[in-house]
Amino acid sequence: MIPIATLTPALDDRQASVTLRRGGAPYCAVTCTADELVSLAAEMQGVTEQSAFSSPCWLGPLVETLGSGARGRMFGVAVRSEADGTLAGAFPLAVTRERGCNVVRFAEFGVTDYTAPIFGPAFPASAAEAHQFYDAIRAALAGYDLIRFERLQTDLKAYPALPAIYPGSFASRAVGNVIVVTDSVQSYVADLGRKFRKEVDRCKRHIAATGPLVLERAAGEERIAAAFGWLEQLQSQRWEETGANYRLDEPAYAQFYRAVIACGIPAGFAEVITLSAGEVLVGAVFGVRSGDRFIVLRIASDDAQWGRFSPGRITLLAVMELLVAEGVRTFDLGIGDYQFKRRLGADTFGLADLIVPLTWKGAAVAAAIRAKRVLARQPALKRLADRVRGRA
CATH class of the missing domain: 3.40.630.30 (Gcn5-related N-acetyltransferase (GNAT))
Known part of the structure; x- marks a missing residue:
């Protein structure tokens, strides 16, 4: 990873904000520092239902250890209702350098099983609001090449509009495993x-x-x-x-x-x-x-x-x-298809991935990622592609 500051000067001067006014509830998306992100997580604890991976006791250590130094620096995008400034949601993010592109990911660093935003009281309640929410995030990240969110948790009952903030998402290869007693x-x-x-x-x-x-x-x-x-x-x-x-x-x-x-x-x-x-x-x-x-x-x-x-x-x-x-009552055994989970009777639940190109370079990388996924699901096509590339 490379430091965020080298990729987006707007992060330091707070200029990266976007307001959308297409009717309904407009949102303003503003970049924030990792420390501000943790503060938002602490503010929302007990106010709204949250993913465990949005707890300040998770994000704080992430910032202090894996999210700083050689692995790059975390940052956030906070989305607020422009009407009164109420927080709608905040995203813990990081940037990786992949195939010559600046790729925005959830800041999970291989330790977070599922990804979800910090939920605020103004989180979208309808699909129409969710689309505006998504547009605000996308515009705030316009300085990057590609958005690549993986293992998105979209089935939280408290937030029925959650899937709509990820238009164009598709089923992840990873699944969760859960036991309900x-x-x-x-x-x-x-x-x-x-x-x-x-x-x-x-x-x-x-x-x-x-x-x-x-x-x-x-x-x-x-x-x-x-x-x-x-x-x-x-x-x-x-x-x-x-x-x-x-x-x-x-x-x-x-x-x-x-x-x-x-x-x-x-x-x-x-x-x-x-x-x-x-x-x-x-x-x-x-x-x-x-x-x-x-x-x-x-x-x-x-x-x-x-x-x-x-x-x-x-x-x-x-x-x-x-x-x-x-x-x-609910015991979440995380991702990974291990035999002991099956023997314990765990049920699986789906996760989603989202790939959104923001520049022509990002579009080329996105196309390559999607092609690789298609080949992985079609062994015959993969063998043919390997022969064409001289790998078989």
Whole structure:
């Protein structure tokens, strides 16, 4: 990424604003600094329903770690009602340099599963208003080449007009995974079938043979650091064994998660929860809360000792029991098509991507991205294209 200041001088002098007056509710879109964006997030907490990834306990650490320095600088676009200045929404953004173009993305840096704006009281209530809202954002970003928003969450019930602010969006290859517990976790497990319930009981008995199962919500600086450090170590080892490129143990990512924990646990936003058999750790979960929704962001278990007994599944079910008792009903397992999510009966929900060229250079890049997506869905066409390019 390259610093925003080198791409758009208007960001510093506050000249990047656009007002639209096509009837209905006009909007003014103004660029803002990353710090101002975090302040807006804090102002809207408790005022309007928000995505967990719009929390100041998420965006603040993002600005401090991944959103500054070598990775580029975050900025925002705040959209307000011109009638009275009420906030309609704000977008955490960053710029990447791709194929010679300045591409505007959501500032997610590989850690945010779903992207959504900070919602304000004046957020569009109709499709007509949503189109004006979108036009204001697009005009405010006219100095760039391409808008590329990925993994957009568009199904938030509080905002039925949300899909309309992304005209021309299409289904993302990524999907979310969610479990809704309407009664108790025991009832949920039973509904998954007798075979599954018996398997869960068998695994719990084998793990509990080492010692009583104890679920602990990490509290206190030392206990939190120890629990999360153990989770990080197990995850890193597991990915190393697969040979995959793993970035979450890089210093900036480690700093980010620790900053979320430092801010989020006292605020009731973040959780680090461990399951032990006696004095022996079995598994750990790190996640964030938003209303009655808990998003599982990282999970690890000691498969070397209990791999045959699904320690990750047993840990997650224990965490679900704890949180259901506190009013949580929705357990979001994030993106990624992993087998354990299917076995737990998670339902998928769709996400959206948006590609909007703003210049002729952006149009060429957008066309290449779309062509690549089409080829990915059509293996025969991809083989033909590879032969034409001499790759087969």
